[in-house]
Amino acid sequence: MxxxxxxxxxxxxxxxxxxxxxxxxxxxxxxxxxxxxxxxxxxxxxxxxxxxxxxxxxxxxxxxxxxxxxxxxxxxxxxxxxxxxxxxxxxxxxxxxxxxxxxxxxxxxxxxxxxxxxxxxxxxxxxxxxxxxxxxxxxxMPDSYVKSFMRRRVGANLDHVIAMAEWFEVSKEAAARRYISKLETPAAIVFSCNGHIRYIQPNSTFPRMSLWNGAPVPDGSLSATSRAAIGTVTDTVEIQGHIWLERSAGLSLGEQTVAQQNGYRMTLLTVEQLEADGEEEEENWQAPRFR
Ligand SMILES: [Zn+2]
Structure with a gap:
């Protein structure tokens, strides 16, 4: 019909x-x-x-x-x-x-x-x-559809972005942009090509980064060193915060990446507050607001 x-x-x-x-x-x-x-x-x-x-x-x-x-x-x-x-x-x-x-x-x-x-x-x-x-x-990628898609997937993960692209029949880049904007935890996606940053899409709670469009993917990052095959999503690894962030004191930075065709690459960055001393502080902790 x-x-x-x-x-x-x-x-x-x-x-x-x-x-x-x-x-x-x-x-x-x-x-x-x-x-x-x-x-x-x-x-x-x-x-x-x-x-x-x-x-x-x-x-x-x-x-x-x-x-x-x-x-x-x-x-x-x-x-x-x-x-x-x-x-x-x-x-x-x-x-x-x-x-x-x-x-x-x-x-x-x-x-x-x-x-x-x-x-x-x-x-x-x-x-x-x-x-x-x-x-x-x-x-x-209607709001209500994306919400129900994400409800069934816990945590920030590039596997979700790839699944989302297939689910909605959109490009991985379009899915990634939408995914990041809907994540409730601080996260950013770095889109790069041939080792250079095309652009970075952070969500509103992600801390300020130390890099800019056109800059090389930083030395020491997983994105610069990963030898995983095209299409294979790496595990999330903890990486030194200063590699990507302007200020990283008290934060734990996670990096996950996937190589794509023709030199393109997607990298997911996530931050968590390091364990504070004393439970009380931890309970009162709110997502950092850097901008
Ligand atoms: Zn137009």
Whole structure:
């Protein structure tokens, strides 16, 4: 049976990307695991998802002014997880009443656009792209689905990230970003390539780090020394805090890493407060707030 999505309910959600995604998610059949983005697109009058090798673009949306219907373009030479993300991103432009195409050819979204997560005031293009990306993350990994997925998995572990990517049919990087933001304990994921840090995604309770984007993965870290095969997640090892952190007194730092294809690597850092003297102190301890 074809999926039914009421566009009225989407219209009622306004322009907030998270609310827009929720208005669709709540119309999905119970027990949905990987969100069916292609069926969703069809159900809201996207009459075609055209796959083509696009020059300089990841995806696009061709849509009339009134957005009564539309067509999505997707880069054909990509894994399915990436295509799903691109389709979700374009749906994000389609359903958002504030999004207007920058050219007569419609929305044209580059790989760089797909990685925008914040925008400076007044930068309309970046704001729309960041909103489409937020929408895509919320649609592909809905809050309620992620919560029930994580409830069944204790502690912070890269194995959970990989399982989450498979469960939701998203890239490991997209899963990792979502996973970190939902962990209740201090944690960060370092994305690196060929021994250099691409970027670091800490959650709100993780202490300040001593490294920056583009810097080499630090000497002495597990990430720099691990010889584990591609796809093999290492055990979590305790590592000297100063290797990654600006201030590490009183903290125990855990590091776990996995090598990926083409020189890419994901590293999970977790911190714990070292045992305080006396139980009372320990009971009163709260997650450190460094920023
Ligand atoms: Zn876009």
């Amino acid at each position: 074809a999926l039914k999505i009421e566009r009225m309910e989407i219209d009622d959600a306004g322009a907030n990307p998270k609310k827009l995604a929720e208005s669709i998610v709540k119309q999905l059949p119970p027990g949905t695991q990987a969100v069916p983005v292609r069926e969703i697109a069809k159900a809201i009058d996207i009459y075609e998802i055209r796959e083509a090798v696009l020059d300089g673009l990841e995806g696009g949306l061709i849509v009339p002014e009134n957005k009564a219907n539309g067509a999505i373009l997707v880069h054909a030479d990509r894994p399915e997880t990436r295509k799903r993300y691109t389709i979700a991103h374009e749906i994000g432009h389609y359903v958002n009443p504030n999004h207007r195409a920058g050219s007569p050819e419609g929305f044209r979204c580059s790989r760089k656009d797909m990685a925008i997560h914040s925008a400076k005031a007044g930068d309309r293009h970046a704001k729309m792209e960041a909103e489409a990306n937020l929408f895509a993350a919320e649609l592909l």
